[in-house]
Amino acid sequence: MDPTGQKYFTIIDYVIFALLLVASMAIGLYYAFTGGRQSTTQEFMYADRSMKCLPLSLSLMATFQSAVAIIGTPAEVYANGTQYWFIGCCYILGLLIPAHIFIPMFYRLHLTSVYQYLELRFCKAVRICGTVTFIFQMVITGFHLWGAVLATGLVCTLYTALGGLKAVVWTDVFQTVVMFTGQLAVIIVGVHQAGGLSDAWVKVRDGGRISGIDLNPDPTVRHTFWTLGVGGVFLMLSLYGVNQAQVQRYLSSRTEKEAVMSCYMVFPCLQVALMLSCLMGLVMYACYGNNSPLEQQYITSKDQMVLYFVMDMLQNFPGLPGLFVACLFSASLSTISSAFNSLATVTMVDLIKPHYSMTEARATLLSKMLALSYGIICVAMAYVVHLMNSSVLQAALSIFGMVGGPLLGLFCLGIFFPCANSIGAVTGLAAGLVMAFWVGIGGFLSRMPSSVQVLPLNSTNTVCCQVTCRSVPACIVIPAGLNGLYSLSYMWYSALNSSTVVLIGLIISFMTGPTKGDDVASGTVYPVMRTAQSLLHKLVKPSTCYTSPEHTVRWSYGFTVKCIVALGHFNVVKLLLADRWS
């Protein structure tokens, strides 16, 4: 540390960081020159469908655990306590549903990409709409990532393009280990600096950072048990149920059972990841108390907290800052490599292959070029796009909800509603996206002025933000009714947008002539009623015969229609009552 308070990396730090890049590159090269030498698209995209459960589960977790989670979660816990930790509750249903509904269905259909499902169930147009929405989502995910700077971005692009999915999965495994080690090291040193475990505990407890469960049903409160535990389920389903990056991993496993197991194993992995990042937030509070470096104006945004903390705490431990930066980059690399690989896959499988016939060698080469190009696009964008001053964690999860939510709705419409038709699907998706951007952007703009006031005025970023914000309240007048919608907690975005797709999709399907039960391709609809009935029968009378599929389909039609009608009545009654009372 020099007299101006500037902290520097030592040689050891640089060496550790370089080792991360070298090792990742080595794994990529290894898979480029062993096995089938990445000479088929099967190997490049689906690892020859030979993966085992343990590496897959670590890789599944690493895909959506990026630097954003590692620096965003501690900042959230430091500022608002451990309420966010309750997001861990949504992992239960958020993983059980993919394991028992999505994975068996996708695996048995032997898909080449998850969007092929949409063509089997609906038609080609729906498949293309889904694919384009996904590309949009993943490119945003890829470039919003902090730290995707040239050196790392290029290394990542190279190992992804050379080593295919095998390299992506095995680098994920290695990078997860680096990620956990880095976090653990910072937590241990932090507890030590705070005066030991019991001192640290007393400080966070007296500082009110240990939150009890908040059961407030108000959907506009950012974090409650309901927004996190129930709203989060929809977020998890969109990420772990129908996202191509994840489905590609399920499909690459040796057997269906192993795919289901890997999904189960994500649960403990995610809990460990969540625990480490929440603990780091608590340790930060134990060290700084309410005297945050943000308040003292050492840093200009909440998201710099973790980095400042790390450099501040670890300065006497040469090598540890390097390890932590390696941890951050590991988290990012494992996310963007999955994004590049899945983007290349869908572009090839959904957009190019159905229209041009080509040899296997050509197709493989083209897939590699695609992975390379998406990598370069994302690296270039990372240079251009600067982060917003609001929390990166909230921004990332909002984007997942805004683009992932409608996609989840599209798949649910196809899987759970045999009557939905293609016109309904496309209109529903469009309606869901409109809803997403309307509420997402409306919410962002309506929250902006207040979020800016708390920031110090001396950084260039803030000045730009001030300029844009000042004009906002003047030109946007928000009607009172919409304010409710705009203030919806971002954790509900996935649920709202996927429900919009399903609801509009069903209404349009009924208006344009619902699909007949027999016209639906076999294996593309989940027999909700039959499963529920057989479960019920098993519970009540263990030895009864089960009803015919036709009967069940007819029954589920009737039931769905009744539900919609009942819901309509309920809303009318609610409106009437609200009118009376006001």
Ligand SMILES: CC(C)(CO)[C@@H](O)C(=O)NCCC(=O)O
């Ligand atoms: C997806 C969750 C919420 C699961 O805990 C978590 O990994 C997370 O907060 N991710 C943030 C987005 C990102 O890391 O890119």
Ligand code: NA
């Ligand atoms: Na990651």
